Structure formats: C-alpha cells, structure tokens
Amino acid sequence: MIEVKDLVKTFDGFPALDGANITVPDGGVYGLVGPNGAGKSTVIRHLTGIYRPDSGQVLVEGEGVYENPEKKALLAAIPDDWYFFPSATIRDMMRFYRGFYPGFDASRYEKFKEVFSIPERSVIRRLSKGMQKQAAFWLTMCCRPKYLILDEPVDGLDPVMRRQVWSLMMSDVTEHGTTVLVSSHNLRELEDVCDHVGIMNKGRVLIERSLSALQENIVKLQAVWKPGEAPVLPRELEVLHTSHVGRVYTYIVRGKAPEVTERLERHEPLMLEALPLSLEEIFIYELGGEHYAVKEIIL
Amino acid sequence: MNWEVSTMLSKRSFFNPVLFQKNLTRFWPLWGGLSLLGSLAPLYMLLALLSGAGRNLGSLDFTFALYEVTASAGPVVFFLYAIICAALVWSYLYNPRAVGLMHTLPAGRTCLFVTGVLSGLTMLLIPCAVVGALVCLIALSWGFFDLMAVANTVLAILLLALIFFGLATFCAMLTGHALALPVLYGLVNFLAPLLEALIVSLSSEFLIGLEIRSSGWTIALSPVIKLTESLSVRSITELEGERGVVTGYLLDGFGVLGLWGLAGAALLGLAWLLYRLRSSESAGDAAAFPWLRPVFRYGLSLLSALTLGRLLYELIRAALFLSSRYANRAVMAVCMALAAVVGYYIASMLLEKSLRVFRGSARGVALATAAAAAVCLLASYDLFGAERRVPELEEISQVEFYDNGLYLLCTAAEDPELLAQIRDLHQTIVADRDYVRSAADYPSNVPGQRRYHSLRLTYTLRNGTRLKRYYAFWVLEGRVADPSTYDGKLAALFSAPQVILDQFALQEGGVLTGMHCLNHYEGAALELDGEQRQRVYEAMLRDAREGNLPGRSVLGGEPEPYAMSIELQYRTPAQPSGYDYGYKEMQVYPTMMNTLHTLLELELVSREQLEQWDEELGISSVLERTEEGC
Numbered sequence: 001m002i003e004v005k006d007l008v009k010t011f012d013g014f015p016a017l018d019g020a021n022i023t024v025p026d027g028g029v030y031g032l033v034g035p036n037g038a039g040k041s042t043v044i045r046h047l048t049g050i051y052r053p054d055s056g057q058v059l060v061e062g063e064g065v066y067e068n069p070e071k072k073a074l075l076a077a078i079p080d081d082w083y084f085f086p087s088a089t090i091r092d093m094m095r096f097y098r099g100f101y102p103g104f105d106a107s108r109y110e111k112f113k114e115v116f117s118i119p120e121r122s123v124i125r126r127l128s129k130g131m132q133k134q135a136a137f138w139l140t141m142c143c144r145p146k147y148l149i150l151d152e153p154v155d156g157l158d159p160v161m162r163r164q165v166w167s168l169m170m171s172d173v174t175e176h177g178t179t180v181l182v183s184s185h186n187l188r189e190l191e192d193v194c195d196h197v198g199i200m201n202k203g204r205v206l207i208e209r210s211l212s213a214l215q216e217n218i219v220k221l222q223a224v225w226k227p228g229e230a231p232v233l234p235r236e237l238e239v240l241h242t243s244h245v246g247r248v249y250t251y252i253v254r255g256k257a258p259e260v261t262e263r264l265e266r267h268e269p270l271m272l273e274a275l276p277l278s279l280e281e282i283f284i285y286e287l288g289g290e291h292y293a294v295k296e297i298i299l
Numbered sequence: 300m301n302w303e304v305s306t307m308l309s310k311r312s313f314f315n316p317v318l319f320q321k322n323l324t325r326f327w328p329l330w331g332g333l334s335l336l337g338s339l340a341p342l343y344m345l346l347a348l349l350s351g352a353g354r355n356l357g358s359l360d361f362t363f364a365l366y367e368v369t370a371s372a373g374p375v376v377f378f379l380y381a382i383i384c385a386a387l388v389w390s391y392l393y394n395p396r397a398v399g400l401m402h403t404l405p406a407g408r409t410c411l412f413v414t415g416v417l418s419g420l421t422m423l424l425i426p427c428a429v430v431g432a433l434v435c436l437i438a439l440s441w442g443f444f445d446l447m448a449v450a451n452t453v454l455a456i457l458l459l460a461l462i463f464f465g466l467a468t469f470c471a472m473l474t475g476h477a478l479a480l481p482v483l484y485g486l487v488n489f490l491a492p493l494l495e496a497l498i499v500s501l502s503s504e505f506l507i508g509l510e511i512r513s514s515g516w517t518i519a520l521s522p523v524i525k526l527t528e529s530l531s532v533r534s535i536t537e538l539e540g541e542r543g544v545v546t547g548y549l550l551d552g553f554g555v556l557g558l559w560g561l562a563g564a565a566l567l568g569l570a571w572l573l574y575r576l577r578s579s580e581s582a583g584d585a586a587a588f589p590w591l592r593p594v595f596r597y598g599l600s601l602l603s604a605l606t607l608g609r610l611l612y613e614l615i616r617a618a619l620f621l622s623s624r625y626a627n628r629a630v631m632a633v634c635m636a637l638a639a640v641v642g643y644y645i646a647s648m649l650l651e652k653s654l655r656v657f658r659g660s661a662r663g664v665a666l667a668t669a670a671a672a673a674v675c676l677l678a679s680y681d682l683f684g685a686e687r688r689v690p691e692l693e694e695i696s697q698v699e700f701y702d703n704g705l706y707l708l709c710t711a712a713e714d715p716e717l718l719a720q721i722r723d724l725h726q727t728i729v730a731d732r733d734y735v736r737s738a739a740d741y742p743s744n745v746p747g748q749r750r751y752h753s754l755r756l757t758y759t760l761r762n763g764t765r766l767k768r769y770y771a772f773w774v775l776e777g778r779v780a781d782p783s784t785y786d787g788k789l790a791a792l793f794s795a796p797q798v799i800l801d802q803f804a805l806q807e808g809g810v811l812t813g814m815h816c817l818n819h820y821e822g823a824a825l826e827l828d829g830e831q832r833q834r835v836y837e838a839m840l841r842d843a844r845e846g847n848l849p850g851r852s853v854l855g856g857e858p859e860p861y862a863m864s865i866e867l868q869y870r871t872p873a874q875p876s877g878y879d880y881g882y883k884e885m886q887v888y889p890t891m892m893n894t895l896h897t898l899l900e901l902e903l904v905s906r907e908q909l910e911q912w913d914e915e916l917g918i919s920s921v922l923e924r925t926e927e928g929c
Contacts, residue, residue: 048402051580082396084400096321102405
C-alpha cells in the first residue's frame with residue numbers, strides 16, 4: 001500500500017503541497033486528478049523518491065520511500081517527461097534498467113518487441129514523441145514493478161496504442177496484483193480503468209473514494225416543472241449546480257440518488273429522472289465548490 | 300536477480316557497476332580522444348629511438364622526462380581536465396528530467412555519489428594510464444626504466460587527480476546550473492589570491508608601498524597556482540673537478556601535494572554530505588542551497604564593487620582630469636557602491652532567472668551599498684598598519700633591494716651595515732609618506748634634475764615570512780643634497796663602495812671559473828686563462844677600493860664606458876643542493892686605471908684602440924693617465 005500523510009512541500013515560499021493525504025490500496029488502479037497546478041506531479045515526484053518532503057510522510061508498505069532503495073525497487077515510474085541518455089538506444093536503456101531493477105524481466109522485453117514495433121537499436125532521441133512514450137512503457141513494464149506510477153501516461157499515443165498499453169497494464173493488475181497510480185487529465189479514459197479516485201486542488205486532496213462510491217454520492221437530476229412553477233429547492237439539499245433549458249431543469253445534488261429523488265418528487269414535477277454522472281462531471285462540480293468552475297467568458 | 304542488482308539494493312550499498320559502466324561508455328570520446336592524443340608522445344619517443352636519434356637516452360633522461368612532465372604540465376592539465384570530467388559525471392544534477400530519472404532509480408545517494416566519483420576519477424586517469432603504460436613499455440624495452448621514478452610519478456598523478464576532481468565535485472554540488480559550474484570552479488581556484496590582489500590594489504590607491512602581488516598564504520589557498528609553484532624537478536649534482544655532474548633527479552613538492560591531497564579528500568567528503576542534502580528540484584538553479592543565495596548575491600556584489608567600481612572610478616578620474624596617482628576617497632566609495640548595486644541585481648537576476656528583481660530589493664541593495672562603501676573606507680585607512688610597517692633590524696634575515704637597475708641582496712650576517720642603510724631609507728620613505736603622496740605627479744614646477752624611481756624591497760624575516768614593498772616616486776636634485784631626505788639616502792646608497800663592489804665581486808667562497816674580455820667595437824670575445832683572469836679580477840678590486848669605479852647616480856647621467864666589458868663566470872659556495880653557477884658583466888670605464896693597465900699588459904686591448912675610444916669620448920688620453928697611475 002502507498003500512503004501519503006500530511007505531505008507539505010513549498011517551492012520558494014509557494015506551497016505546492018499543503019498537507020496532502022492519499023491512500024492507494026494494493027491491487028487497484030488509483031486515478032489522481034486535479035486542475036493544473038494542483039500538485040499531482042509534485043506528489044508523484046515524492047512517491048518516486050525524487051523530492052524530499054518538507055514535512056509529512058510518503059510510505060510504501062509502511063516505510064518511507066526517500067533514500068530507501070529497497071522500497072524504490074518496488075516502484076517504477078513513467079513521468080510526463082521521461083528522460084533517456086542523449087545517444088542511447090532502447091537496448092542501451094534496457095541494459096541500464098536491468099542493472100537497477102531486481103525484477104527486470106528480460107523475456108518480457110523480448111516479447112514486447114512485437115507489441116511495440118520499434119527497432120530496439122533506434123536512438124530514442126530520434127523517435128517521435130509517441131514512440132518515445134512507447135519505449136518508456138516497454139522498459140518500465142519489463143521492470144515488473146509492484147507499484148507502477150504514471151504521470152500523463154498515454155499523452156502522445158495513438159488510440160490503438162493507448163488501448164494496447166492500458167490492456168497490458170490491466171492484465172498486470174489482474175494477473176500480478178500490480179498497483180497503478182495514474183495522474184491524468186483524460187478523465188474519460190480514467191473512468192474506464194480506475195477503481196479509486198483522488199481529486200486534488202491547491203496542494204490538498206479534496207476527495208478520495210472508490211469511483212463507485214463517488215458516483216453514488218452525487219446525482220444529476222433532470223426535472224420538468226409546470227409552467228411558471230419552478231420550485232425553490234429545500235435548503236437541506238446540497239445543490240452543487242442548477243441550470244435549465246426551457247422548462248427542463250438540471251440539478252447536480254450531493255447525496256444518494258433515491259433519497260434526493262424522493263425529496264424532489266414531493267414538489268410534484270411533471271417529469272423527474274436521475275442520471276449517472278461521469279467522472280468529468282464529478283470533477284467539474286466538486287471543484288466548482290472550490291471556486292474552480294468553468295467561467296462564462298464572452299469575448 | 301543479477302549480481303549487480305543484488306549488491307546495490309541494500310541501503311548500505313556504495314557502488315553501482317552498471318552506472319559506472321554507463322558513465323564510462325557515455326563519455327568515451329573524451330577519455331579515448333585524450334588517450335590517443337597523449338599516445339603521440341610515446342610514439343614520438345619510439346620513433347626517435349628507432350631512428351637512432353635517442354640512442355644516448357638513459358634512465359636519468361627517463362626520470363627527468365617523467366618528473367618534468369608531471370611538474371610542469373600536471374597541475375594545469377588536471378585543473379582543466381578534472382572540471383570537464385566532473386561536469387560530465389554530475390551533468391544529471393543540472394537537468395530536472397535527468398535528475399528525476401537518476402533519483403527514481405533504486406539506489407541511494409551515497410551509491411550514486413561514490414559511483415560518480417569513481418567514474419570521474421577513472422575517466423581522469425585512463426589517459427594517464429595509457430600514456431604511462433606505453434612510455435614504460437618503451438623504457439623497459441630499451442633498458443632505461445626507473446621504477447622509483449614511475450612510482451613517484453604515479454603517486455603525484457593520483458594526488459593531482461584527487462585534488463582537482465575533489466574540488467570540482469565540491470563545486471558541482473554547490474550549483475544546479477551547468478554553466479555556473481566552470482565559473483564557480485575557476486573562481487574557487489583563484490578566489491583567495493584574486494581577492495587579496497583586488498583589496499591590496501584598492502588600498503594602494505590610497506596608501507604607499509603596497510605591492511599588488513598575492514602573498515604566500517593566499518597562493519597556498521589556490522591549488523593550481525600553489526602546485527604549479529611547488530612541483531619542480533631538482534637535480535642532484537656532484538662535483539667532478541670544476542664541473543658539476545647531474546647524478547639524479549628529485550620531484551619536489553610532495554609536501555604541498557600531500558596537504559592538498561588531504562584537502563581534496565576532505566572536499567570529496569563535504570561534497571558527499573552536500574549531495575545527500577541537496578534537493579533534486581535545485582536542478583537549473585545557480586545556487587543549489589538556499590543558504591548559498593545570499594553568499595552568491597553579496598559575493599558578486601562585492602566582486603563587482605572591487606572590479607567594476609574601480610573601472611568606473613578610472614573613467615571618472617579621466618573625465619574629471621583628476622591627475623593624482625592616489626585616489627579620492629569619497630568618489631571611490633560612491634563608484635564602488637554603484638558597482639555593488641549592479642552586482643547585486645545581476646546576482647539576483649541569475650538566481651531568480653528573471654529580470655524582475657527590483658521589487659522588494661531595497662534592503663538588500665542598501666546592505667550591498669553600505670558594505671561596498673565600508674570596504675572602500677577600510678582599505679583607504681591604514682587600519683592594520685601595512686603602510687607604516689618597517690621591520691626592526693633584529694627581525695630581518697635578509698633584504699633584496701631593486702631600484703632602477705640596481706639589485707642588492709644583503710644578509711644580516713654578511714652585510715649588516717648595508718642592510719641597516721636600506722632599512723633606514725625605507726623608514727625615511729614611510730615617515731615622508733604624506734610627501735610621497737602629494738609629490739606623486741610629475742614635478743614640472745620644481746627646478747633642477749629629476750628622475751622617476753621604482754623601488755622594490757623584499758624582506759625575508761627571521762620567522763620565515765616575507766615582506767614586500769614597492770615605492771614609486773620622483774627623486775629631485777634639490778632634495779638629494781639633503782642627507783635627511785629619502786632622495787639623499789637613496790643617493791648615498793647608490794654611491795656606497797660596497798654597492799659598487801657588488802657589481803662584480805664574488806661572494807666569499809665563490810670561485811672564478813671563467814672570464815671573457817668583450818670588445819663590443821669589434822664584436823670579439825677573448826677568453827682569459829687562469830692567471831690572466833686572476834690578475835684582471837685583482838685589478839678590478841683595486842680600482843673599486845681606490846674609488847676608480849664610477850658610482851650610479853640617482854638622477855641618471857652616469858659616465859660613458861668604453862665599448863668594452865669584462866664578463867666573469869663563477870661558481871657560488873657549496874649549497875646543500877649542490878652548486879649554482881652564474882655570471883656578471885662589468886663595463887670598463889676610463890677611470891679604471893688598474894684594470895686598464897693590466898689589460899694593456901696582458902695585450903687584451905691595444906694602445907691604438909684606447910686612444911681611438913678616448914678620442915670618441917672626447918677625454919684626455921688614458922694612456923698618459925695609466926702610466927702616471929702605475
């Protein structure tokens with residue numbers, strides 16, 4: 001299990017992390033989402049042992065990860081700006097990784113030659129951005145990490161390769177119990193793979209739940225009222241957002257769908273329907289309360 | 300799990316062979332190219348031996364070549380090459396992406412550091428090993444191999460590598476910017492003598508006598524200068540008849556090398572501590588630690604004040620026609636304060652990587668300005684008594700005097716009177732310091748003759764330290780007549796019999812080994828045999844005793860000599876290291892009756908020649924005078 005407890009990190013007085021708390025359970029896919037500058041990459045750099053915390057703890061299996069080679073050997077990471085030596089080929093980098101990671105699987109490296117159809121003797125610097133990303137996946141997944149940490153992992157990959165890569169990772173999760181922590185802005189994609197989600201903003205984790213719990217706790221209702229009779233909703237309902245098109249009103253309300261529906265039905269709408277929220281919508285409406293709503297800008 | 304991985308996963312693992320190998324293979328063009336370039340020397344040696352040109356080479360030549368290359372080229376080559384190796388090995392610390400990769404790897408900082416140090420040292424030593432091995436192979440094949448010389452050279456090279464790579468690694472840990480590293484390394488290597496020279500130079504704008512040269516203790520803090528000075532080849536000479544024969548060579552300077560070697564090791568230790576403390580996020584920053592930022596900011600501000608401030612003052616001096624050699628204290632303080640502000644903002648811009656550094660800088664700027672002005676004021680007042688310092692007679696072991704071509708070396712044991720006379724002159728100059736300052740400009744409104752003098756005094760004190768002073772002043776005819784002025788004392792010193800004698804006389808225990816009579820008119824050089832040289836030398840001594848040798852004049856205008864001189868070759872008394880050889884040349888003047896008489900007797904000069912020279916000089920016939928004199 002990966003645990004981040006009260007993590008604080010400041011850069012020249014700017015608090016990049018302000019008491020972040022994260023718990024990543026074993027054997028699942030954890031999605032770390034948040035707006036730009038929320039502190040996701042900073043958390044990841046702490047998890048991989050690059051940054052030393054100002055205060056707080058970053059634990060892997062109960063032990064601090066900073067300056068702990070034994071725990072770092074359980075982790076492998078693909079940052080959004082993966083580094084390779086300037087004149088290195090994929091094979092050179094494979095030898096380098098093999099020299100550091102105890103679980104490096106050479107046979108897997110050979111098998112992946114067919115999956116990632118890049119010549120292993122290509123100089124990585126000369127490959128396209130997408131191919132460099134593929135090379136990063138190729139090498140990182142051969143390390144057979146127990147914890148795979150990814151920052152914007154599929155940026156630059158074409159749709160087929162995205163699917164291929166996710167499929168490989170999910171098979172590692174199911175077959176080997178690999179734990180994946182992934183930070184991404186592509187919420188649509190995360191929704192398909194994550195079982196836990198943490199939403200970050202301004203250096204803190206606002207919400208951390210399983211995706212299903214998150215979706216159960218917020219509901220989108222569409223209601224049609226009699227003309228001129230749109231009611232004032234009861235105060236005890238925590239309405240995150242209201243909008244309407246003609247007589248069709250849309251409410252985003254925090255709470256369980258049956259309870260919220262039952263409360264609104266008391267106002268006798270002409271039509272009332274509860275709809276599931278996508279992760280993207282949850283992200284937008286949860287952060288709306290944090291003054292991070294989409295602004296209506298008229299140019 | 301392969302063996303490399305199994306050995307390094309422990310928290311106590313100190314070395315990673317894969318990283319070591321990677322470092323060497325990544326940068327092979329550097330050490331490979333240098334090895335190839337260096338191999339040209341043994342190749343040249345081999346070709347020379349094969350062609351027969353080097354058939355007379357022996358183990359002494361081999362020893363000398365090894366020592367000479369180590370002593371003369373070693374410090375500079377290692378100074379330059381070490382920073383290149385360090386910059387390459389630690390290059391990942393300056394790139395946020397690279398540092399991300401390296402610090403994500405399952406290896407501790409100690410492991411990365413030790414591996415980096417060993418990689419760098421290996422890169423540094425490979426070319427030496429290649430060249431050394433080839434030279435040794437050739438020497439073995441031709442039978443002039445000297446094991447002790449090789450062992451000494453290897454030890455010296457290992458220490459040089461440790462010193463300069465240790466220093467370069469220490470600097471590498473202090474900064475997060477690739478371009479800042481060589482600048483910092485260069486600065487650290489020369490900082491102490493540079494600062495001393497700048498401060499003394501500033502003081503000499505206000506005070507008299509200060510010599511703008513770095514002293515021993517600041518030089519000792521500059522490894523490249525100190526080692527270049529200290530490492531030398533000493534020949535062991537034994538006397539065979541009258542000739543010294545070299546029987547061996549020694550590489551001097553192992554003491555300094557050893558001390559700096561310890562410093563290099565200590566710097567590596569410090570660098571390791573710094574590496575453990577430094578943050579990965581400092582990659583790209585000029586200063587890798589927050590506590591370094593004020594040091595950098597105020598340090599650059601001070602350097603700017605001492606350099607740019609002086610330059611600004613010179614511009615103002617030229618613009619305002621301030622002609623005095625000595626500076627105006629207030630104007631200098633303002634110039635330095637302005638330059639300090641410039642330095643402060645440049646440092647801030649480099650630290651912040653932005654041009655917007657002005658907001659909120661008032662306190663820092665005020666501090667930098669005040670510090671620069673304070674340095675100027677401190678340097679301008681003789682707070683430490685440097686200007687007033689004249690060593691007591693009992694303190695002095697010897698003094699070297701050099702002024703307008705006159706060089707004297709006086710020791711307390713052999714020349715106490717002359718030494719006291721020189722010290723008295725020094726004392727008088729110091730007492731007259733206000734006059735020296737006020738009369739620094741060309742004395743155009745003073746009647747009579749004048750001459751500019753540059754007097755350099757170097758005292759060696761009994762406690763082993765040296766005191767150097769330099770004075771530049773005008774000597775005026777009107778003051779020469781007054782024996783209480785420094786002009787008068789300098790004139791007395793110039794014409795002192797011992798000073799005249801010193802021009803050619805050998806010191807006690809010295810041996811005359813040769814003499815030539817040089818006729819500049821005919822371009823001829825006659826070699827004198829043992830008896831002839833003794834007679835001429837004794838005649839010259841008689842002339843000196845009888846006052847026939849003209850003294851030097853502090854105001855210039857010495858008498859014209861004949862187009863003839865006597866060159867004396869001599870051997871100094873025995874020293875612990877063997878013998879030193881030298882020569883002196885004495886012009887022949889028409890007043891040197893005894894010498895001229897002897898030269899005529901020995902037919903080293905003809906009567907006709909002397910008559911011709913007399914005619915040319917427009918003086919009465921020397922022949923008549925010589926006959927009268929004899």
